Amino acid sequence: MRAWISNHKISRDSAILSISYGLAAIYWYRSSNATVLDVLAKVSSTALLTYYAARTDSKQMTAGMLFHCFGDGLIELPGKSLIPAMLTFLVGHSINIARFQKNRFSLSELNLPRVLAMAAFTIYGAAFTHLLTTKTSGVIQYAIPIYSLAISTMFLLACIQKERSLRVFLGALLYVASDNIIGANLFVKKIPAANYLSWPLYFLGQRMMLPDLHDVETVHKKSHPR
Numbered sequence: 001m002r003a004w005i006s007n008h009k010i011s012r013d014s015a016i017l018s019i020s021y022g023l024a025a026i027y028w029y030r031s032s033n034a035t036v037l038d039v040l041a042k043v044s045s046t047a048l049l050t051y052y053a054a055r056t057d058s059k060q061m062t063a064g065m066l067f068h069c070f071g072d073g074l075i076e077l078p079g080k081s082l083i084p085a086m087l088t089f090l091v092g093h094s095i096n097i098a099r100f101q102k103n104r105f106s107l108s109e110l111n112l113p114r115v116l117a118m119a120a121f122t123i124y125g126a127a128f129t130h131l132l133t134t135k136t137s138g139v140i141q142y143a144i145p146i147y148s149l150a151i152s153t154m155f156l157l158a159c160i161q162k163e164r165s166l167r168v169f170l171g172a173l174l175y176v177a178s179d180n181i182i183g184a185n186l187f188v189k190k191i192p193a194a195n196y197l198s199w200p201l202y203f204l205g206q207r208m209m210l211p212d213l214h215d216v217e218t219v220h221k222k223s224h225p226r
Contacts, residue, residue, distance in 0.1 A: 013052065013213050020048035024203045031195040034076070042199075043073045046206065053210055060099040061210065067092035068206065082186075083139060086147050093150040096209075100157035100168075110160060118156055125152040128180065135187040144183075151179060164211060171208030178202035 027034065027042035034042075050065040067088050075085035107115075129148040133141050158172035178201035185194035 013055070016048055016052050017207075020045045020052070023048070024199070028196065028199050028203075031199055032193070039073070039076045042076070043069060045203065046072050049206055049210065052213070055213055056211060058099070060095055064092045064095040064099065065206070065210070067095065083143060086143055090147055090150050093147075093154045096154050097150070097157060100154065100161060103162050104157055105160045105162060114159065118159055121155065121159075122152065128183070132183050132187050151176060158209070167208050171205045174201045174205030174208065176205075178205060 023041040023045035027038050027045065030038040030041075046065065046069040050062060050069050053065045054062040056062075071085045071088035071092065074081050074088055110118075125148060129145055132144050132148075136144060155172045155176050158168045161168045178198040181191060181194055181198040181201070185191040185198075191197070
């Protein structure tokens with residue numbers, strides 16, 4: 001009976017992820033000329049990731065994904081929707097920062113190569129942020145450094161996770177790469193097929209930062225033996 005229930009859960013989780021991947025692929029294919037239905041597919045794909053996150057019983061993980069889901073919709077609205085979208089993503093990053101703080105190595109535990117790599121990223125992030133601010137004006141010029149600080153902090157914490165360290169790091173790296181493409185395309189120079197590049201990086205990054213549910217159940221069983 002337990003085996004049947006376990007297999008049923010795995011089948012349901014696989015179905016959720018498969019539908020999410022399919023909707024994300026639809027938006028990716030249509031992103032250069034997206035309709036309302038295509039945007040709905042985009043938001044639905046991350047909404048399903050949010051539902052998947054909720055099944056881990058992690059309130060912070062779910063809340064972080066939920067705000068990113070809202071941001072995915074806001075950024076597609078016509079008019080001046082970039083600032084509200086950035087604010088929503090900022091909240092999502094802040095929640096992830098709090099989540100990553102709970103499971104990180106201390107700085108004294110890090111080896112020199114990792115410290116140097118994190119320092120190099122910090123320098124790159126500061127330089128890229130400065131470039132974007134020189135290309136913008138008004139509210140967005142002040143919003144960019146705040147947002148950059150949040151996403152950089154999220155990435156640096158992802159680099160020093162104790163569990164699923166490589167996967168979380170790669171997910172955060174893909175997310176940062178996606179945001180960099182979007183920022184460069186919006187404010188520096190138009191990049192051909194920017195959305196074809198940024199969307200899959202973002203989506204895969206989000207998915208990789210979420211655990212697999214069977215791993216969560218395994219950890220839970222070890223932490224709460226009968």
